[in-house]
Structures are given as C-alpha cells and as structure tokens.
Amino acid sequence: MDILEINELLNRAVYGEWMMLVFILVGLYLSLRTGFAQFGRMGVALRETVGAIRERFLSFGGQISPFQAAMVALSATIGTGHIIGMVGAVVVGGPGAVVWMWVAYLVGMATKFAEAVLAVHFRRQYTDGSVLGGPMVYIRYGLGRRMAWLAGLFAFFTAVAAFGIGNLSQAGAVGAALAQEFDVPPAITGLLLALLVGFLLGGGIRRIARFAQVVVPIKLGLFLLAVLPLLLLHIGQLPGALALVFSSAFSFQAATGGVAGAALSLGLAEILKAGVGRGIFANEAGLGSAAIAHAQAQVDHPVRQGFWGLTEMLVSLLVTSLMALSFIASGLWQRFLGGDRVEAARLLFAEHPLGVAMLGVLLAVFALGTMVSWGFYGEEGAAYLFGDGIRWPYRLTFVAFAFVGPLGGLAALTSVADTLNGMMAIPNLIALLALGGVVGRLVGEFFRGLPWQPPEED
Amino acid sequence: MLSGNLAEFPLLQLLETLMGAAREGALFIQHPQFSGCLYLQGGYPVHAEAGPLRGLEALELLTGLRSGPFRYEAGVQAQEQSIEPRLETQRLILHQFEAWREIELPENWGLVLQTQPASSQTQLSPLELRVLALAEGKSLAQALMNQQFTPLQTAQVLDKLLRLGLLEARKSWEIQSETLVVLSLYGGGQGVAVIDEGLFVHWQRLLGGPFWVRLRSKTQEAALRPEPRIQMQGRLGLFERDMRRLRLSRGMRVEAWPELI
Structure with a gap:
C-alpha cells in the first residue's frame, strides 16, 4: 500500500459517516453543557453581535476587536464550498439534504460557540500585545502538559492543511474560474494571488483583520447580488422548492427510482450523508480552525466572543441555504443528480443577468478571503510548533503555493492536505469533549454577571 | 542683586x-x-x-x-x-x-483640603466652622488667602482642623472624565459600574481612597460602585437593571469620573 492509498483510506475515514457521527455527538454534548445556548441564548447572541455592530471597531484594548476576529473566521469559512459545495450536496443527496444540513448547522453552532469560548479562555497573551491561541493552545493548557503532543499534532495538521483547503484548492478554483470566464492565463492569476496574499499575510493579524472586515461584507454583498436575481427569477418555484426540501428529507423517490424498502433506506443514508457532510464541513465547526481567529479578539469575557461564533454560523447557514434554495428552485438539480457539481453551478449562473462571469467573480473573491485567513491559521500552527522565527519562511512558502495553485499539477499534495484538514478535527473534538465542562462553567458565570478569571499560567 | x-x-x-x-x-x-x-x-x-x-x-x-x-x-x-x-x-x-x-501646616501649600467625617463628636467654634467651610476643596494657599480672616488666624484654625482629622490635605489632582462605551452585563447585579482594572487603579491612586463612579449620559446622572475587571478598556459594564433604570443601552457613550466616597 503506497502513501497515496493510505491517504485515500484516511481521507475516507475523516470525511466518512462515522466521523460525521462523532461531530454530531460532540455538538450535542456541547449543546447540553451550554444549556443549548444556540437556542436559548440566540437573542443575547444577536444583541451582542449584530445589535452591537456599531461597536465593530472598538476593541477592549488589544490588537483586534471581537468583530474583526469574527470576520477573519468568517472570511475563511465562506469559501467556494458555500457555492460549489452546496450545489454538490444537492446533486448527491437531493433537496432533502438541505434539512440535514440545517440540523448539522444547529448542532454545530454549539461546537463553534465552545471553540471560540475556549480559544479566548486559554489563549496566551504576550507583553507586546500579540496573542497565540486556538485549539493547539487550549489543548496544551486546558488538558495539561501530558497532552502537549496532541496540541502539536493539531498545529502540524493545521500548518500543512492550510496549503490544501486554504491555498491550492482555492487558488485552483480561482484560476479555473478566471481562465474559463475571462480568459485570464493561470500564471497571471497565480502571480496576482501570490502578491495579494503575500502583502496581506506580511502585515500580520492587524492587516489581515482590516482586510477581513472589508472583504466579508463584499463577499456577502456579491453573494446577494449573485443569488437574489436567481431567486427572483424562480420566485414562483420557491414555495415548491421549500416544500420539496422537507418532503424529501427522509426519502427521495426520484433519486432511487421510487423503489420502497431497501432502496428507500439507502436513499435516506445518502441524503443524510450529503446534508450532514455539508452542514459539518462547510462551516468548519469542529475543525477548530475558526478558533485560531477568535482567540485574537480582545474581549472582557470568552463567552462574549462565543456569541460571535454563533453569529458566524448563522451567516454561513444563510449563505448555504440561499444557495441551495436558488439551485433547487431553478429545477436544475434534477438534471444533474449524481452529476458534475461545477457544471451544475455554471449552468445555474448562466441564468443570471450578468451571466456566468458572476460565478467567476464570486469564486475569486470568496477564494481570496479564504486564502488569507487560512494562511494566518497555518502560520499560527507553525509558530506554535517552531516559534515566531518560522513566520516569514511559512508566509513565503504559502505565497509560492498561491502562485503554483492556479497552474495545477499538485493533486497529490492537495489530497494529502485535504486529509490533514479533516484530521484537524480529531485532536480538537477530543479537547472539546474534555473541556466541555469549562465551557459550561464559563457560560454559567457570564450569565451570573461574574468576572472572567483567566486560567493560571502553567 | x-x-x-x-x-x-x-x-x-x-x-x-x-x-x-x-x-x-x-x-x-x-x-x-x-x-x-x-x-x-x-x-x-x-x-x-x-x-x-x-x-x-x-x-x-x-x-x-x-x-x-x-x-x-x-x-x-x-x-x-x-x-x-x-x-x-x-x-x-x-x-x-x-x-x-x-503652626504645623504641610510644607506643600499646593495640597488640596478635603473635609473628613468626624470619628468622634467635636465641638467647633463659629470661626472654625467658617474656616472649615471656606477651606473645603481649596488648596492650602488659597485657603490662607481667603480675605475673610487673616492668614495667621486661618492657619491656626487649619492647623487645628488638620490635627483633629476633620480636614485632610491631599495632593492636588485634576481628574478628567472618561468617555466610556456601555457594555451589557448579565445577571442579577445592580448598582455596579464595571471598569477596566487599569482605570480603577489610576483613579484610586488619584483619589487615595474609595470612590464612586459618577456617570452622565444625555439624560441621566448616577453614582455607582466601581468594580475592576480585566480587558474592559474604553468600556463601562452595567447590569441590565441599571441600564434600564438609567435609560442606557449597549454601545451608548457616557461620561464617567470618580468621586470620593
């Protein structure tokens, strides 16, 4: 068995049904520990985030504000997967997959909330104002010295995975989209991407945060500009599409040829897998990546940052849902069931008044934001392992890959990085399980008006 | 010369x-x-x-x-x-x-005189009472130049009042109010103004003793008990009950300054 076969095996495992079940179970456990904060405290979460949007640039004295940290996380989360990936979920699991995606999102909200809370609670703050945080830090300081190897493992997975999900995949998608829609040579796309990503990463978290606070609203604005005309175009089919989403959540006759019994249960498994898979991996809840961004926020209490985690999930849910509904309402899903998701997305956007070019622009902007945030995640992972001296070498390597990405030809590396991306969840979910009690305690203290007591230095 | x-x-x-x-x-x-x-x-x-x-x-x-x-x-x-x-x-x-x-007055006539609560019953003459009222909040030099009583008369009374502990001479300070952004705190607390620990220590040093935090919004003014917390720079944490009472909401800016208790 060669390394690629091992990788393939691991990849199937980390993105497989069993792993999805673990994600859901951990999410349910954290929901219990936090008193189902994603439901019971949603009002407070919205007041603390959307309601306090005019305070978005006010930090609590540190490098970046809670809003900016959330934007860095959101910039990474809302990537091409929210468009192509969502179309893919419907193509594989049918309209009913959307229901299971929603369920996974609702459970995942508790996970993302817990990640943000722990990231702030256990982060290390240095005298120059810089911060190191994220799952590697809450594993190391939350679980103790004996689990330092697990923290190191997470940091290693992140540092390498960033080259896949956060670099080659994104750069490849941008390169392909711009070449296809605007005839831009991949080398030019690569050069531009490398320059932009290099400039932004070079400025550290402050520059990345300033970029994210601009690019995320642009992403959302562009997304609405892309999707609303499609929804308006099929507004008559929207009620039917919504009804279809619910009616085909458990069985999908067309997909299975209307055969009952074994075929029906097979259909349910397919629907579940497609929907839950999207609901888990689109928003990165459980992977621990967003926690690296949330750790940077200066805030008086970790739970307050947790609310940004919840809101981040809501925004991601809104984007994927609108995307799915526009695709289902268009009726194109029937033609592409089990087919090519990229082609399905292209055909969907062909109906857009601005044409398929809209898809190209959307993908390019989505991918750029994701690349910058993931570059930062990877850099933090590397810095945790090797110290601050690794930052510039890491940035330069990341930039080099951003240039190569659109040219293609690194499929093996992308595949390995994709596996490591999935593997990031393993140490993170272990830590979330072990530290669920800490999250519950912090939530309790916050709502009793008690001050935050950062953990003692280890 | x-x-x-x-x-x-x-x-x-x-x-x-x-x-x-x-x-x-x-x-x-x-x-x-x-x-x-x-x-x-x-x-x-x-x-x-x-x-x-x-x-x-x-x-x-x-x-x-x-x-x-x-x-x-x-x-x-x-x-x-x-x-x-x-x-x-x-x-x-x-x-x-x-x-x-x-007379044993402090060497530094720039010190500010503050009246202090009497620990025991003290009988003061009308002159002493008038000097006490005149001196409150003024520097020692200003009190001595009051133009109602001669400097020696005033100095003798001040000396007595300081020795009795009815007056205290403190360093002169000018406390500027801070503009803070209101932050909601949850739970059943009330009557508390949560401020950054750095600001708390700064105000405590300036005043040299326990203090209230006085808030002024566009419509209301109130004095609350300060509570220091970490990572509260530029913020003023208020419990929901106080926010309702003071008609404040999250994100509003208020003027805050300390006042000796």
Whole structure:
C-alpha cells in the first residue's frame, strides 16, 4: 500500500459517516453543557453581535476587536464550498439534504460557540500585545502538559492543511474560474494571488483583520447580488422548492427510482450523508480552525466572543441555504443528480443577468478571503510548533503555493492536505469533549454577571 | 542683586539683615502657589503683596513661608504704601514669625483640603466652622488667602482642623472624565459600574481612597460602585437593571469620573 492509498483510506475515514457521527455527538454534548445556548441564548447572541455592530471597531484594548476576529473566521469559512459545495450536496443527496444540513448547522453552532469560548479562555497573551491561541493552545493548557503532543499534532495538521483547503484548492478554483470566464492565463492569476496574499499575510493579524472586515461584507454583498436575481427569477418555484426540501428529507423517490424498502433506506443514508457532510464541513465547526481567529479578539469575557461564533454560523447557514434554495428552485438539480457539481453551478449562473462571469467573480473573491485567513491559521500552527522565527519562511512558502495553485499539477499534495484538514478535527473534538465542562462553567458565570478569571499560567 | 531660596536663607534672617542695614529696595518671592513682594524704605517695610492680599495681611502670609525662590533688588521703590514705616511694624513682624513657628501646616501649600467625617463628636467654634467651610476643596494657599480672616488666624484654625482629622490635605489632582462605551452585563447585579482594572487603579491612586463612579449620559446622572475587571478598556459594564433604570443601552457613550466616597 503506497502513501497515496493510505491517504485515500484516511481521507475516507475523516470525511466518512462515522466521523460525521462523532461531530454530531460532540455538538450535542456541547449543546447540553451550554444549556443549548444556540437556542436559548440566540437573542443575547444577536444583541451582542449584530445589535452591537456599531461597536465593530472598538476593541477592549488589544490588537483586534471581537468583530474583526469574527470576520477573519468568517472570511475563511465562506469559501467556494458555500457555492460549489452546496450545489454538490444537492446533486448527491437531493433537496432533502438541505434539512440535514440545517440540523448539522444547529448542532454545530454549539461546537463553534465552545471553540471560540475556549480559544479566548486559554489563549496566551504576550507583553507586546500579540496573542497565540486556538485549539493547539487550549489543548496544551486546558488538558495539561501530558497532552502537549496532541496540541502539536493539531498545529502540524493545521500548518500543512492550510496549503490544501486554504491555498491550492482555492487558488485552483480561482484560476479555473478566471481562465474559463475571462480568459485570464493561470500564471497571471497565480502571480496576482501570490502578491495579494503575500502583502496581506506580511502585515500580520492587524492587516489581515482590516482586510477581513472589508472583504466579508463584499463577499456577502456579491453573494446577494449573485443569488437574489436567481431567486427572483424562480420566485414562483420557491414555495415548491421549500416544500420539496422537507418532503424529501427522509426519502427521495426520484433519486432511487421510487423503489420502497431497501432502496428507500439507502436513499435516506445518502441524503443524510450529503446534508450532514455539508452542514459539518462547510462551516468548519469542529475543525477548530475558526478558533485560531477568535482567540485574537480582545474581549472582557470568552463567552462574549462565543456569541460571535454563533453569529458566524448563522451567516454561513444563510449563505448555504440561499444557495441551495436558488439551485433547487431553478429545477436544475434534477438534471444533474449524481452529476458534475461545477457544471451544475455554471449552468445555474448562466441564468443570471450578468451571466456566468458572476460565478467567476464570486469564486475569486470568496477564494481570496479564504486564502488569507487560512494562511494566518497555518502560520499560527507553525509558530506554535517552531516559534515566531518560522513566520516569514511559512508566509513565503504559502505565497509560492498561491502562485503554483492556479497552474495545477499538485493533486497529490492537495489530497494529502485535504486529509490533514479533516484530521484537524480529531485532536480538537477530543479537547472539546474534555473541556466541555469549562465551557459550561464559563457560560454559567457570564450569565451570573461574574468576572472572567483567566486560567493560571502553567 | 541678592537671590536664593527661603529654605536656605530663612525670611526672618533675610529681613533682619535688610532692615538692620536700613536698605531700600524690593524683595520678590516666587512661591509655587502665588507671587509675593515686600518693599523696604530705610529698612522699614512700606508695602507688601502676596497673591490677592495687600499690606499687613500680605506681610503676615509671607512670614509663614518656609521655602521659595527669592531675589532682592536694591533701589526699587514701591508704587504705593500699605504699611506704616514705624518701629511697631518691626515688632509685629517678629510676633508673626513666632506665631507661625507654633503652626504645623504641610510644607506643600499646593495640597488640596478635603473635609473628613468626624470619628468622634467635636465641638467647633463659629470661626472654625467658617474656616472649615471656606477651606473645603481649596488648596492650602488659597485657603490662607481667603480675605475673610487673616492668614495667621486661618492657619491656626487649619492647623487645628488638620490635627483633629476633620480636614485632610491631599495632593492636588485634576481628574478628567472618561468617555466610556456601555457594555451589557448579565445577571442579577445592580448598582455596579464595571471598569477596566487599569482605570480603577489610576483613579484610586488619584483619589487615595474609595470612590464612586459618577456617570452622565444625555439624560441621566448616577453614582455607582466601581468594580475592576480585566480587558474592559474604553468600556463601562452595567447590569441590565441599571441600564434600564438609567435609560442606557449597549454601545451608548457616557461620561464617567470618580468621586470620593
């Protein structure tokens, strides 16, 4: 068995049904520990985030504000997967997959909330104002010295995975989209991407945060500009599409040829897998990546940052849902069931008044934001392992890959990085399980008006 | 020209020298809290100024100074005469110096006087009560130059009030209000203003004791008990009950400053 076969095996495992079940179970456990904060405290979460949007640039004295940290996380989360990936979920699991995606999102909200809370609670703050945080830090300081190897493992997975999900995949998608829609040579796309990503990463978290606070609203604005005309175009089919989403959540006759019994249960498994898979991996809840961004926020209490985690999930849910509904309402899903998701997305956007070019622009902007945030995640992972001296070498390597990405030809590396991306969840979910009690305690203290007591230095 | 500091050349010795030599000129004293001058003619004081005071009252205040740069310029004549040039005045000056020697006021006349609650019942005379009221919130120098009572009279009363602990002389401070952004706190607490621990320590140092935080919004003003917390820079944490009572909402800006309890 060669390394690629091992990788393939691991990849199937980390993105497989069993792993999805673990994600859901951990999410349910954290929901219990936090008193189902994603439901019971949603009002407070919205007041603390959307309601306090005019305070978005006010930090609590540190490098970046809670809003900016959330934007860095959101910039990474809302990537091409929210468009192509969502179309893919419907193509594989049918309209009913959307229901299971929603369920996974609702459970995942508790996970993302817990990640943000722990990231702030256990982060290390240095005298120059810089911060190191994220799952590697809450594993190391939350679980103790004996689990330092697990923290190191997470940091290693992140540092390498960033080259896949956060670099080659994104750069490849941008390169392909711009070449296809605007005839831009991949080398030019690569050069531009490398320059932009290099400039932004070079400025550290402050520059990345300033970029994210601009690019995320642009992403959302562009997304609405892309999707609303499609929804308006099929507004008559929207009620039917919504009804279809619910009616085909458990069985999908067309997909299975209307055969009952074994075929029906097979259909349910397919629907579940497609929907839950999207609901888990689109928003990165459980992977621990967003926690690296949330750790940077200066805030008086970790739970307050947790609310940004919840809101981040809501925004991601809104984007994927609108995307799915526009695709289902268009009726194109029937033609592409089990087919090519990229082609399905292209055909969907062909109906857009601005044409398929809209898809190209959307993908390019989505991918750029994701690349910058993931570059930062990877850099933090590397810095945790090797110290601050690794930052510039890491940035330069990341930039080099951003240039190569659109040219293609690194499929093996992308595949390995994709596996490591999935593997990031393993140490993170272990830590979330072990530290669920800490999250519950912090939530309790916050709502009793008690001050935050950062953990003692280890 | 002769110059120096009263801490090294006490005023009494300086005057004895100038008066003994029957000098004519002006002695200028630059105290940190006010400026003063004393004009001599044939060795006799003929005019004195100390802040707003003139004549014998000014002279009385100057005789209480224990430090401060001075310079004597010979030949300078007074524009006005506020003191009679006679032997009696010299005796009066000696008496003033002796009286000041009995008084133990702080060296720093820039200290601010604050009334303190009495620990036991104390009987005060009408004069003492009036001086107490006059001195509240003023610097020692301002209190001594009150123009209602002579500086010596005032100094003697202040000395007593300070020794009784009814007055306290504290460093002069100017506390500027801070503009803070309201942050919601959850739970059942009330009457608390949560501020950054750095600001808390800063205000505590300035005031030298426990304090209230006074808030002023567009419509309301209130005093709340301060509670320091980490990572609250630029923020003011208020419990929901207080926010409703004060008609404040998250994100609103309020002026906040400390007030001694």
